[in-house]
Amino acid sequence: MLAAQAIDRCRNRIVDTGTRGVVVTAPTHHVPTAPALPVVVVGAGPIGLAAAAHLIERGLEPLVLEGGSSAGAAVREWAHVRLFSPWAEVTDEAAEKLLAPTGWTRPDGAAYPTGGDWAEQYLQPLADVLGDRVRFGTTVTGVSRAGRDRVVDTDREDQPFVVHLRTVDGHEERLHARAVIDASGTWTIPGPAGASGLPALGERAAADRITYRVPDLNDPSVRARYAGKHTAVVGSGASAFTALAQLADLAQSDDGIGTKAVWVLRRGISGSTFGGGEADQLPARGALGLAAKAAVDQGYAEAVTGFRTDAVERDGDGRLVLVGEDGQRLEPVDEAIVLTGFRPDLSFLSEVRLDLDVRLQAPIELAPLIDPNQHSCGTVYPHGHRELSHPEQGVYLVGMKSYGRAPTFLALTGYEQVRSVVAALAGDLDSADRVELTLPETGVCKGGGLLSTPETEAEAEAAAGGCCAPAPALVEIGAPAATTGETTAAGGCCGS
Numbered sequence: 001m002l003a004a005q006a007i008d009r010c011r012n013r014i015v016d017t018g019t020r021g022v023v024v025t026a027p028t029h030h031v032p033t034a035p036a037l038p039v040v041v042v043g044a045g046p047i048g049l050a051a052a053a054h055l056i057e058r059g060l061e062p063l064v065l066e067g068g069s070s071a072g073a074a075v076r077e078w079a080h081v082r083l084f085s086p087w088a089e090v091t092d093e094a095a096e097k098l099l100a101p102t103g104w105t106r107p108d109g110a111a112y113p114t115g116g117d118w119a120e121q122y123l124q125p126l127a128d129v130l131g132d133r134v135r136f137g138t139t140v141t142g143v144s145r146a147g148r149d150r151v152v153d154t155d156r157e158d159q160p161f162v163v164h165l166r167t168v169d170g171h172e173e174r175l176h177a178r179a180v181i182d183a184s185g186t187w188t189i190p191g192p193a194g195a196s197g198l199p200a201l202g203e204r205a206a207a208d209r210i211t212y213r214v215p216d217l218n219d220p221s222v223r224a225r226y227a228g229k230h231t232a233v234v235g236s237g238a239s240a241f242t243a244l245a246q247l248a249d250l251a252q253s254d255d256g257i258g259t260k261a262v263w264v265l266r267r268g269i270s271g272s273t274f275g276g277g278e279a280d281q282l283p284a285r286g287a288l289g290l291a292a293k294a295a296v297d298q299g300y301a302e303a304v305t306g307f308r309t310d311a312v313e314r315d316g317d318g319r320l321v322l323v324g325e326d327g328q329r330l331e332p333v334d335e336a337i338v339l340t341g342f343r344p345d346l347s348f349l350s351e352v353r354l355d356l357d358v359r360l361q362a363p364i365e366l367a368p369l370i371d372p373n374q375h376s377c378g379t380v381y382p383h384g385h386r387e388l389s390h391p392e393q394g395v396y397l398v399g400m401k402s403y404g405r406a407p408t409f410l411a412l413t414g415y416e417q418v419r420s421v422v423a424a425l426a427g428d429l430d431s432a433d434r435v436e437l438t439l440p441e442t443g444v445c446k447g448g449g450l451l452s453t454p455e456t457e458a459e460a461e462a463a464a465g466g467c468c469a470p471a472p473a474l475v476e477i478g479a480p481a482a483t484t485g486e487t488t489a490a491g492g493c494c495g496s
Contacts, residue, residue, distance in 0.1 A: 038063040039425060040163050040177035042140050044071045046118070047399030047414035048183035049126045050092035052133060054422035057094045063177070064130065065165065067139040071127035072119035074187035079116030080216040081242060084288060085411060086112050092415040095126050102129060137168035143180055143395070144351035157393055164348075179394040179425055180352075181418065184345065186400050191340035193234050195266055195308030195325060202312040209320055210312075210336045214242050217250055226250060226335060228258040232322060233301070234309065235339035236265050237407055241292035243337050248295035261301035262333065263292075264322065268305045304330060312336075344401050353392040361404035363388050363397060370406045380408055384420025384435040396421045412437060 039055055041048045044066035052062035066073065083090060088109030096106060104125055107113065113121070127134050142164035148156050161177040190212035194200035203210065217223045227250060233243050244263060250256035295301045307330070311323040319332035344361055346354070357367030365387040370380050388396050396402075398421060399414040416437045423432035 037160055037176050037178040039179045039181060040065060040140075040161070040175070042180065042182045043184040043399075043401075044068070044123075044127055044134055044136070045074055045183060045185055045399070046072065046090065046092075046123060046411055047185075047418060048181070049123060049130070049134075050095050050415050051181050051183055051398065051418040051422060052130055053092060053094040053098045053126070054418055055425075056098065056130075058422055058426040058428075060422070060426060062130070062133050063175075064127075064134040065138045065140055065163070066134060066136050069136050069168075070119075070124060071134070072115075072123035074185055075115045075119045075123065077115075077187070078214060079114060079119065080218055081214055082112050082114045083118065084112070084238065086110050090118060090411045091122055092418075094419070095122075098129050099125060139166045140164070140184070140348050141166050141172075142348050142351060143182075145392075146176060150351045150353055161352075161394065180396070181421060182349070182395070182397045182401055183399045183414075183418070184401055186342035186344050186403075189343040189345055190338070191342060191405075193309045193312065193322070193336065193338045193340065195310065200309045200312050200323075202314075206312045206314065206320055206336070209318075209334070210338055212338050214239050214246070214339065215337065217246050223250065223255070226259060227256045229334035230260045230262070230319075230332070232262050232264055232320070232330070232333040232336040233339065234264045234322075234336065235341070236267070237339065237341065238288055239339040240337075241288045243339060244295045244301050245288065245291035248291075248298065248300035251300045259300070261295070262330065263296065263301050263303045264307050264309070264330070265303060265305050266308050341405060341407055342400075344397070344404050349395075352390075352395050354390045354395070354397075357404065360406050362402060362406060363390065365389070366402060367404070367406075370403055370408055372406050372408055380413060382416065382435040382437040384417060385424035385432045388417060388421060394425075 038061040041051045041055075041062050041064045044064050048064055048066075049071065052064050055062040068074070068076075070076065086109060087107045090113065091106055096104075102125065107117075107121060140163060144150070144162050144164075145152075145156055145159040146162045148154075148159055161180050163175050163177055163180065165173045165175070167173065191197070192199040193203055193210070215222050215226065217226065226247065231247060233240055233247070240263070244261055247259055247261045251259035296303055307322070307328065308325045309322050310325045313321045313323060315321055315332045317332070319334055320336055321332050322330045322336070324330075346356075346361065355364045356362065357364050360367045360371065362370060366383055368374075369383055369387065385396070388398060388402055390396075398417045400409045402414075402417065403409045416435060420432045420435050423429075
């Protein structure tokens with residue numbers, strides 16, 4: 001509300017200052033000066049709400065714009081999935097200070113919340129405290145400099161940002177901001193099954209039998225979709241592990257007899273395929289990889305390695321047939337769960353000047369620090385406003401959005417990002433540059449959809465002949481030879 005009143009005075013006119021925030025629906029006589037404006041935060045997820053808390057702590061006014069109807073809208077879509085980070089590692093210090101006067105206390109720091117727990121017990125209370133500073137049902141459709149498209153240099157940095165919005169009822173609006181922090185995440189754009197990064201031929205047409213999220217098998221209607229069926233799981237990260245483990249549990253239940261999975265990997269099986277295991281400093285994450293391995297060892301899933309999907313066809317019964325780049329055809333499946341990562345939506349940032357890595361679509365200075373070919377979640381170096389800066393001063397991509405296509409993000413990283421960014425916006429460069437963060441070491445995030453570095457001499461030899469040269473192979477991971485370098489080579493070396 002303070003920001004709305006300030007903008008009104010600057011314009012010498014009345015606009016909407018209701019609970020939805022500052023709205024401009026008609027041309028104004030002049031553009032307000034930056035100090036009177038809020039910092040717009042895109043997304044009311046964990047990192048966006050933490051950014052708002054840090055802004056308030058620094059005496060800056062936030063305005064959070066969220067397309068969903070509640071805090072953590074994307075998190076709620078995987079409410080049934082348990083985090084592999086405990087409560088102590090998924091809350092932000094500034095946010096906790098903001099919540100404290102309400103009587104809120106953090107749940108047991110050693111306990112592991114589900115996505116639903118995270119949203120209901122932390123994110124929603126935080127949004128409630130922020131009150132009118134959060135607008136729901138509001139999608140950002142464009143960001144630019146007032147009166148300047150991305151080509152114009154003249155007085156560019158003197159102009160505030162103009163943010164275009166669309167409300168849930170389709171109404172278009174715009175507002176001005178002194179800076180923009182984009183914490184909108186990547187949830188809305190999942191990766192396809194197609195190995196080229198584009199949907200496989202026939203993939204869109206098969207949408208009725210494909211999901212790009214971990215299904216909630218506790219939901220009776222969803223459970224019935226997979227019970228007793230043959231399902232392909234495409235991907236090799238934590239989400240794929242979760243799906244494999246849950247399908248194995250379903251297969252062992254009374255109503256799931258006959259449930260079977262085929263695990264489709266673009267690379268071979270190696271020592272890091274199942275993550276850090278018992279050596280993972282995030283034990284729940286290590287256990288997840290072990291559960292996926294058990295699903296294969298116990299015969300509830302089979303693994304097909306070195307398979308790069310080129311087409312999705314249907315058999316006479318309407319079942320799906322995955323076809324590889326080399327013409328290899330897998331046995332028909334009833335359903336497919338495609339978990340090949342996510343991509344950032346950069347469409348509404350087309351009029352601001354971003355400097356992004358050509359591979360990861362992450363800020364150019366950050367990309368080498370998070371490259372999944374080199375780093376796991378725990379080996380990412382601490383980073384802050386300098387690594388997140390762009391030629392367009394005052395625009396920051398934070399949280400999962402800042403990682404582009406890299407899957408190695410942890411909430412702790414995002415909280416430190418916004419602490420540094422907000423300190424920089426407040427003019428406290430000493431604090432902004434003092435980036436400190438210790439992350440749990442793990443190997444589970446490695447790979448993430450990119451071609452991975454060969455990890456054994458045998459894999460290196462296979463790679464020398466062309467990365468996916470070996471034919472797709474059905475492997476029994478439970479057999480002793482399946483974890484050796486020799487067997488790995490037979491499966492191919494491409495990242496999934």
